[in-house]
Amino acid sequence: MTVTIRDVAREAQVGVGTVSRVLNDSPAVSNHTRQKVKRTIANLDYAPNPNARRLSLGKTWQVAVVLPNLTFPSYVERLRGVQHALVDSEYDLVLYGISNPAQQDKYFAKLSTKSQVDGLLIISLPPNEQQVDRFLESGVPAVLVDASHEKICHVVVDDIAGGKLATQHLIKLGHCKIAFLSDYLDTPFQHSAEDRYIGYRQSLEDADIPYQENYKLTGERGRRNALLLAKTLLTSDTPPTAIFAASDTQAIGVLDAAKGLNIQVPDELSVIGYDDIRDSEYMNLTTISQPLFDSGVTATNLLLKTIASKQKEAFRHLLPIKLIERKTTASPKH
Amino acid sequence: MTVTIRDVAREAQVGVGTVSRVLNDSPAVSNHTRQKVKRTIANLDYAPNPNARRLSLGKTWQVAVVLPNLTFPSYVERLRGVQHALVDSEYDLVLYGISNPAQQDKYFAKLSTKSQVDGLLIISLPPNEQQVDRFLESGVPAVLVDASHEKICHVVVDDIAGGKLATQHLIKLGHCKIAFLSDYLDTPFQHSAEDRYIGYRQSLEDADIPYQENYKLTGERGRRNALLLAKTLLTSDTPPTAIFAASDTQAIGVLDAAKGLNIQVPDELSVIGYDDIRDSEYMNLTTISQPLFDSGVTATNLLLKTIASKQKEAFRHLLPIKLIERKTTASPKH
DNA sequence: TAGTGTTATGGAACCGCTTCCATAGGATAT
DNA sequence: ATATCCTATGGAAGCGGTTCCATAACACTA
Numbered sequence: 173m174t175v176t177i178r179d180v181a182r183e184a185q186v187g188v189g190t191v192s193r194v195l196n197d198s199p200a201v202s203n204h205t206r207q208k209v210k211r212t213i214a215n216l217d218y219a220p221n222p223n224a225r226r227l228s229l230g231k232t233w234q235v236a237v238v239l240p241n242l243t244f245p246s247y248v249e250r251l252r253g254v255q256h257a258l259v260d261s262e263y264d265l266v267l268y269g270i271s272n273p274a275q276q277d278k279y280f281a282k283l284s285t286k287s288q289v290d291g292l293l294i295i296s297l298p299p300n301e302q303q304v305d306r307f308l309e310s311g312v313p314a315v316l317v318d319a320s321h322e323k324i325c326h327v328v329v330d331d332i333a334g335g336k337l338a339t340q341h342l343i344k345l346g347h348c349k350i351a352f353l354s355d356y357l358d359t360p361f362q363h364s365a366e367d368r369y370i371g372y373r374q375s376l377e378d379a380d381i382p383y384q385e386n387y388k389l390t391g392e393r394g395r396r397n398a399l400l401l402a403k404t405l406l407t408s409d410t411p412p413t414a415i416f417a418a419s420d421t422q423a424i425g426v427l428d429a430a431k432g433l434n435i436q437v438p439d440e441l442s443v444i445g446y447d448d449i450r451d452s453e454y455m456n457l458t459t460i461s462q463p464l465f466d467s468g469v470t471a472t473n474l475l476l477k478t479i480a481s482k483q484k485e486a487f488r489h490l491l492p493i494k495l496i497e498r499k500t501t502a503s504p505k506h
Numbered sequence: 507m508t509v510t511i512r513d514v515a516r517e518a519q520v521g522v523g524t525v526s527r528v529l530n531d532s533p534a535v536s537n538h539t540r541q542k543v544k545r546t547i548a549n550l551d552y553a554p555n556p557n558a559r560r561l562s563l564g565k566t567w568q569v570a571v572v573l574p575n576l577t578f579p580s581y582v583e584r585l586r587g588v589q590h591a592l593v594d595s596e597y598d599l600v601l602y603g604i605s606n607p608a609q610q611d612k613y614f615a616k617l618s619t620k621s622q623v624d625g626l627l628i629i630s631l632p633p634n635e636q637q638v639d640r641f642l643e644s645g646v647p648a649v650l651v652d653a654s655h656e657k658i659c660h661v662v663v664d665d666i667a668g669g670k671l672a673t674q675h676l677i678k679l680g681h682c683k684i685a686f687l688s689d690y691l692d693t694p695f696q697h698s699a700e701d702r703y704i705g706y707r708q709s710l711e712d713a714d715i716p717y718q719e720n721y722k723l724t725g726e727r728g729r730r731n732a733l734l735l736a737k738t739l740l741t742s743d744t745p746p747t748a749i750f751a752a753s754d755t756q757a758i759g760v761l762d763a764a765k766g767l768n769i770q771v772p773d774e775l776s777v778i779g780y781d782d783i784r785d786s787e788y789m790n791l792t793t794i795s796q797p798l799f800d801s802g803v804t805a806t807n808l809l810l811k812t813i814a815s816k817q818k819e820a821f822r823h824l825l826p827i828k829l830i831e832r833k834t835t836a837s838p839k840h
Numbered sequence: 841t842a843g844t845g846t847t848a849t850g851g852a853a854c855c856g857c858t859t860c861c862a863t864a865g866g867a868t869a870t
Numbered sequence: 871a872t873a874t875c876c877t878a879t880g881g882a883a884g885c886g887g888t889t890c891c892a893t894a895a896c897a898c899t900a
Contacts (some may be wrong), residue, residue, distance in 0.1 A: 228854080561855090
């Protein structure tokens with residue numbers, strides 16, 4: 173039923189080797205034969221079986237992308253970058269969405285096999301030591317995005333610098349009652365929020381602004397939760413004049429809270445976010461932009477290079493951050 | 507280097523057939539042998555080569571999802587549904603993002619081969635006749651989402667009904683100057699916006715409200731473009747009192763425009779969208795909800811069933827729509 | 841003319857699995 | 871005891887490619 177390379181060979185009156193050579197653009201085929209074979213291929217509407225090819229070659233021509241379920245725009249944006257970079261390569265993209273640690277472990281284990289995929293892109297999912305070991309042992313090229321480990325290539329931004337940049341911006345505007353809001357900081361293998369917090373603390377210190385414990389808000393990620401956290405703080409006795417949220421989604425939650433409480437932004441409250449997701453532009457949110465799309469592109473190119481060269485050096489690729497000044501930060505009025 | 511099934515067989519002192527049987531949970535293996543083999547597999551850290559398996563079985567255990575690049579939340583939401591439904595199946599998800607018709611044609615052609623994937627999920631990308639023919643000829647099971655064709659299974663909502671629902675809601679509130687905004691309607695194979703428009707027109711007619719040509723706005727999709735279109739209309743001599751946008755993204759653009767022009771929503775202008783994307787809830791946008799996530803789930807289950815049963819009947823699955831009343835629609839005040 | 845290369849080609853062997861067929865051995869029936 | 875059936879098992883063949891090796895055909899050199 174399905175037409176194979178042998179059918180083509182018979183029909184074109186050549187050997188299977190020759191057909192294969194034509195398929196793979198080997199120079200060792202005379203022009204005459206090449207044309208003949210190509211004609212036959214077209215006539216029979218032949219398409220090579222990719223799995224046979226993969227088995228024979230020991231190469232899958234597939235790259236796995238593992239990331240948390242696409243619940244936050246930043247994941248999507250990174251994925252888009254990966255996709256963009258993959259589109260004009262020969263590789264297909266196999267997507268694995270993770271919704272809990274057990275699933276992460278399952279897929280990480282499954283993908284720690286050379287025969288599964290040619291490469292691994294792991295986005296916003298810091299692997300634990302055991303998982304790292306498995307990756308290394310398997311020899312599958314892997315690149316981490318938005319997570320780091322000294323033994324695996326990774327693409328990250330300097331989050332401490334980012335935290336500083338945001339905080340210093342607020343300080344320069346004249347704020348000294350600056351709150352910090354993020355998801356939980358004590359997650360063992362994901363340091364970006366924590367690094368931003370470190371940057372925040374350092375900037376306060378550098379400017380001789382005393383740190384206040386009650387200005388540190390952490391909670392489950394998400395816009396709604398950020399709203400609730402911010403509401404509590406803003407209705408307390410000592411409301412801040414500025415809030416630095418460690419993600420735009422959370423910053424937008426803060427804006428929601430301000431709106432709900434009839435607090436004018438930026439006149440009565442400055443808000444700065446982090447990520448520069450798509451929505452931020454429309455919300456006119458001042459934020460720290462980290463190149464999400466580019467992180468995907470960069471990581472993918474890095475991975476493809478690693479696959480091609482078979483080199484196994486683990487290195488870190490730092491992506492630049494920058495301050496995007498929009499309309500949610502201003503000098504405090506009073 | 508890599509350990510194969512023969513290594514396991516030799517080590518466990520059984521035949522390769524037996525090992526294969528153990529791997530595939532065949533009942534025709536004695537308990538004693540099964541344990542022995544399982545132990546050996548664990549000892550050798552053996553993992554079967556999926557490509558060899560695929561070649562031998564003539565089955566890829568992969569499903570391709572083809573959709574436009576993830577530039578709009580509705581695509582992402584549908585993809586999430588697919589993912590969710592696929593996670594506890596045996597199938598992996600291969601992602602193809604399309605950014606232009608040439609690419610669509612390229613990937614559609616590539617995927618019109620049994621040996622490439624076991625099934626095809628095509629989201630918001632209506633295939634043309636030639637492409638449909640290729641799909642049918644290849645025999646690859648396919649399901650369309652948010653697009654329809656009589657010869658291929660598809661999962662859609664009744665967009666005419668949706669257009670009616672939205673328009674009737676506005677009419678019931680007392681509006682009669684109702685504008686319609688969408689992307690271009692003359693796209694040959696994608697009828698959802700057009701169907702919504704038809705529903706809009708019918709509702710007007712049913713209510714004896716004369717249709718006004720200048721209340722029909724179409725343009726390139728996207729929030730910013732919607733803003734511009736709405737701005738023009740709202741600053742004209744005869745501004746409408748309500749706008750029905752054929753997508754939430756565009757409805758939010760309309761809200762942007764209103765804000766920019768200092769027009770109060772809903773007091774001076776009612777806005778209703780379509781899709782009920784995540785952001786709509788936060789924006790308090792009244793909208794027609796179509797089950798995006800569910801469309802992915804439903805289509806995937808349909809596909810898996812088709813793959814399993816090998817039946818080739820093309821049928822339509824209609825998903826329910828409903829009106830979500832929030833805070834952007836009200837009776838006109840004057 | 842024989843010797844040496846070079847180029848184009850055919851086809852066997854191999855990639856690592858599944859499955860079918862043959863068979864051994866044990867249980868049951870007669 | 872022999873015939874019959876059933877179960878568990880070994881291993882060859884096959885899935886559809888690629889690649890290596892052998893060889894034929896044809897220069898070119900001395």
